Structure formats: C-alpha cells, structure tokens
Amino acid sequence: MAIVSIEKATRHYQDGDQVVEALRGLDLSIEPGEFTAIMGPSGSGKTTLLNLIGGMDTPTSGRVTVSGKEVSSMSKTERSDLRRDHVGFIFQSYNLIPVLTAQENTEFVLLLQGKSEAERNQRAREILKAVGLEGMEGRRPAELSGGQQQRVAVARAIATKPTIVLADEPTANLDSETKAELIGLMRRMNEEEGVTFLFSTHDHEIIDVARRVVTLRDGQVSSDEHR
Numbered sequence: 516m517a518i519v520s521i522e523k524a525t526r527h528y529q530d531g532d533q534v535v536e537a538l539r540g541l542d543l544s545i546e547p548g549e550f551t552a553i554m555g556p557s558g559s560g561k562t563t564l565l566n567l568i569g570g571m572d573t574p575t576s577g578r579v580t581v582s583g584k585e586v587s588s589m590s591k592t593e594r595s596d597l598r599r600d601h602v603g604f605i606f607q608s609y610n611l612i613p614v615l616t617a618q619e620n621t622e623f624v625l626l627l628q629g630k631s632e633a634e635r636n637q638r639a640r641e642i643l644k645a646v647g648l649e650g651m652e653g654r655r656p657a658e659l660s661g662g663q664q665q666r667v668a669v670a671r672a673i674a675t676k677p678t679i680v681l682a683d684e685p686t687a688n689l690d691s692e693t694k695a696e697l698i699g700l701m702r703r704m705n706e707e708e709g710v711t712f713l714f715s716t717h718d719h720e721i722i723d724v725a726r727r728v729v730t731l732r733d734g735q736v737s738s739d740e741h742r
C-alpha cells in the first residue's frame with residue numbers, strides 16, 4: 516500500500532491580486548522503502564509538494580494521504596501529530612538544539628511522543644551508533660564537526676522510525692566531502708533500516724543514486740523514472 520498518495524492536488528497562493536498556481540493537479544504515490552528525488556526548475560512546486568506531504572500545509576483542492584490519513588481534512592493539531600509520529604525531517608541547517616547533547620537531540624521527538632526514558636535512551640544510542648557517532652552521545656552541536664552534526668540530524672529524523680523522511684534540498688550549502696557523506700548515510704539508512712526518503716534536489720550527485728526520479732514542471736509531474 517502507498518504510504519503517500521496524492522490525487523489531483525492543487526495549491527494556489529494569493530499574491531496581491533494575482534493567483535499563483537504552485538501545484539496544478541499533481542498525482543503522485545510513494546511506496547515504502549523508496550529513495551526518491553524530486554527535481555525540477557526553480558518555482559516548479561517542489562517545496563510546496565513537500566510541505567503538503569509533511570502536513571505543514573494543505574492543498575487548495577485534491578487529496579493528500581499520508582499513512583492512510585487524509586491531510587486535507589485534518590485540524591492543525593492532527594497535522595502536528597502526523598508530523599510527530601510519521602514524518603522525519605532533515606533540514607538544510609540541521610536545526611539541532613544547541614544546548615542539548617547529541618543523545619538529547621536524538622531523543623527529543625521520542626520525548627514528545629511520550630516514550631519512556633529507558634526506551635528513548637536505548638533507541639537514541641542504537642541510532643547514534645548506526646550513524647557512526649558512538650562515543651559522542653554527550654557532545655553538544657558546537658563540539659561536533661559539520662558532518663557530525665549532520666549525522667545527528669539524520670539520527671533525529673529517523674529515531675522515531677517515521678513512515679517517511681522528507682528533506683528539501685538537503686545538500687545545498689554543503690562542501691563536496693560533507694555532501695558525499697550525507698548521501699552515503701541516507702542510502703545506507705534506506706538499505707539497512709528500510710527508511711523511506713523523499714527529497715527535493717538540484718544536485719546531480721543525489722540524483723545519480725536515487726532509485727526513482729520524479730521531475731516537476733509547472734506544478735505537475737512531467738516525468739517519473741524508476742531505476
């Protein structure tokens with residue numbers, strides 16, 4: 516069963532007295548275990564699409580379903596529960612909490628979910644080890660390199676075993692070494708932990724390793740290539 520299903524989604528923004536049609540009847544479904552890149556020119560609707568799937572926004576018309584739940588008909592609270600329980604995010608600037616250690620940053624969403632201390636602790640340790648940060652659990656972001664902070668951000672995104680991990684241009688602003696490390700880590704988490712990834716990108720190094728490449732043009736899917 517598809518974990519994300521989008522049917523005839525439109526998203527119109529009001530810009531003064533102009534209407535911008537960011538999505539124009541977009542159809543897309545994502546199956547568990549995918550590693551999918553969304554590409555397309557600037558303004559083609561990539562961020563708008565990710566915002567709908569992540570429950571940050573709702574479509575003007577059409578249906579967006581994540582994990583069998585329809586986002587379009589949810590209240591704000593229900594959408595924030597959807598994000599907490601089903602969606603992991605990797606942000607360009609990592610968004611780690613500076614006063615918290617790697618362990619605490621990784622446990623944060625588990626805490627919001629009301630998981631017990633023992634369970635949080637064990638899951639965060641396990642996932643930090645999986646991303647290669649064993650022994651650094653007690654360090655704060657300022658005591659970690661950029662690449663290590665990024666690994667904490669990946670650990671945090673996948674700690675809750677989300678249905679899908681979303682990333683909007685995750686490799687923008689990264690030097691080539693850090694970028695290669697992030698791409699390798701995401702691929703490994705996809706293969707070894709079965710994490711589903713969906714990211715927007717202009718970056719050919721990610722597009723090269725993607726298993727599916729969806730191209731948007733003017734708010735619609737213009738090509739969909741499975742590899």
Ligand SMILES: Nc1ncnc2c1ncn2[C@@H]1O[C@H](COP(=O)(O)OP(=O)(O)OP(=O)(O)O)[C@@H](O)[C@H]1O
Nearest residue numbers: 528529530535537556557558559560561562563564
């Ligand atoms: N809040 C907003 N108000 C008005 N127009 C918006 C808003 N957000 C996005 N748009 C418009 O919607 C269209 C799609 O924007 P979107 O951010 O989804 O594109 P994108 O594919 O992510 O582009 P980029 O590659 O530059 O990040 C663009 O024409 C953009 O100007």
Ligand SMILES: [Mg+2]
Nearest residue numbers: 561562563683
């Ligand atoms: Mg964008």
